[in-house]
Amino acid sequence: KAGVTQTPRYLIKTRGQQVTLSCSPISGHRSVSWYQQTPGQGLQFLFEYFSETQRNKGNFPGRFSGRQFSNSRSEMNVSTLELGDSALYLCASSLVTMGARGNSPLHFGNGTRLTVT
Amino acid sequence: GEDVEQSLFLSVREGDSSVINCTYTDSSSTYLYWYKQEPGAGLQLLTYIFSNMDMKQDQRLTVLLNKKDKHLSLRIADTQTGDSAIYFCAEPPSGGSYIPTFGRGTSLIVHP
Numbered sequence: 540k541a542g543v544t545q546t547p548r549y550l551i552k553t554r555g556q557q558v559t560l561s562c563s564p565i566s567g568h569r570s571v572s573w574y575q576q577t578p579g580q581g582l583q584f585l586f587e588y589f590s591e592t593q594r595n596k597g598n599f600p601g602r603f604s605g606r607q608f609s610n611s612r613s614e615m616n617v618s619t620l621e622l623g624d625s626a627l628y629l630c631a632s633s634l635v636t637m638g639a640r641g642n643s644p645l646h647f648g649n650g651t652r653l654t655v656t
Numbered sequence: 657g658e659d660v661e662q663s664l665f666l667s668v669r670e671g672d673s674s675v676i677n678c679t680y681t682d683s684s685s686t687y688l689y690w691y692k693q694e695p696g697a698g699l700q701l702l703t704y705i706f707s708n709m710d711m712k713q714d715q716r717l718t719v720l721l722n723k724k725d726k727h728l729s730l731r732i733a734d735t736q737t738g739d740s741a742i743y744f745c746a747e748p749p750s751g752g753s754y755i756p757t758f759g760r761g762t763s764l765i766v767h768p
Contacts, residue, residue, distance in 0.1 A: 645756065
């Protein structure tokens with residue numbers, strides 16, 4: 540079974556631009572989560588989707604948005620990029636079911652490394 | 657969970673044992689997880705322990721759980737340079753959340 544796939548692996552953008560990152564979950568997984576990882580702040584939760592619905596949102600500004608498609612694939616978008624948005628963005632999928640809090644572990648992709656100059 | 661705490665760094669010599677510690681807050685957690693992140697990669701599920709267990713052993717890995725103190729540890733026997741990575745402990749969602757709570761990760765550095 541293929542793992543979580545994130546594209547692109549690396550991205551360089553300039554301040555003020557916008558960016559879209561893509562995530563394909565493991566087949567059969569309907570929950571997709573996004574995290575931002577930086578050396579200073581560690582792993583920060585962005586949002587989680589299940590069946591195209593955002594169920595949880597982290598403490599990030601409105602410039603960060605996401606969506607999930609009917610095939611469970613997900614995208615996240617960052618508009619008006621700032622230098623501080625440089626980070627590794629990780630996507631994770633899970634076999635959690637509707638309504639369940641879920642003890643199913645997250646399965647992570649290898650991330651997209653975003654550099655903002 | 658509210659806060660999962662780990663020390664940030666651990667340095668050991670190759671061949672020694674490594675012990676990475678974690679404290680968690682949610683006493684109702686049914687599972688607790690350990691993830692490993694190698695340089696340039698995402699987090700990989702390393703092992704997990706059910707809350708009704710005190711210990712779980714898997715080859716060089718031993719997980720110890722002290723529910724009374726809400727303390728979890730990961731012991732790596734005969735640590736190798738390939739074990740150098742960041743190790744995260746995590747507890748499953750609780751309350752109104754659908755997402756697990758991760759610690760900040762412990763960077764394990766193995767010296768030859």
